[in-house]
Amino acid sequence: KNQVEQSPQSLIILEGKNCTLQCNYTVSPFSNLRWYKQDTGRGPVSLTIMTFSENTKSNGRYTATLDADTKQSSLHITASQLSDSASYICVVSGYNFNKFYFGSGTKLNVKP
């Protein structure tokens, strides 16, 4: 069964600290993996996209890693800011390009 599991479900960190969010998937065959940020009450916004051959991709303070062998991805946030408080959703695309598998998200709360 194709699944995407994210951990932790929720996370509280202090402003300025780093954190890492995890995404494990069983989707096969694999096409690409995306991380989205969703502010409360808004639609998700794309942060990064990674294909099979990519190990790391950065977008400002966000760095995503992918290990296609172990089917794991992580999103590392450096020097967190209050505006990073949001849900982060991992989305994996399978061979059928219109089939996307969504994780349930990690809710991050950055406190001052």
Add this chain to the structure above:
Amino acid sequence: DVKVTQSSRYLVKRTGEKVFLECVQDMDHENMFWYRQDPGLGLRLIYFSYDVKMKEKGDIPEGYSVSREKKERFSLILESASTNQTSMYLCASTIRRGDGYTFGSGTRLTIV
């Protein structure tokens, strides 16, 4: 930047009503999608369309229908609203199959 606009941010309707949720994108995207998002369940695909007058069922199409008469507009219809359809509804579009989504801001629908 592509804009995906959903007509209402918040909507309250009564059980049994026919409800229309509208979504418009302004960049000539071929593919459009409707998702609902519920706590703990993540995003679930209701319907998608990859061309005018074309539609495909997603994972949870029961109780919904869609209409795509023009390329830029994709409407979700709740034929007879029920309380279990209270949810956040997200519209998304992509220019090509396999590309990342551009999401609308979402419609928080409450059925009373």
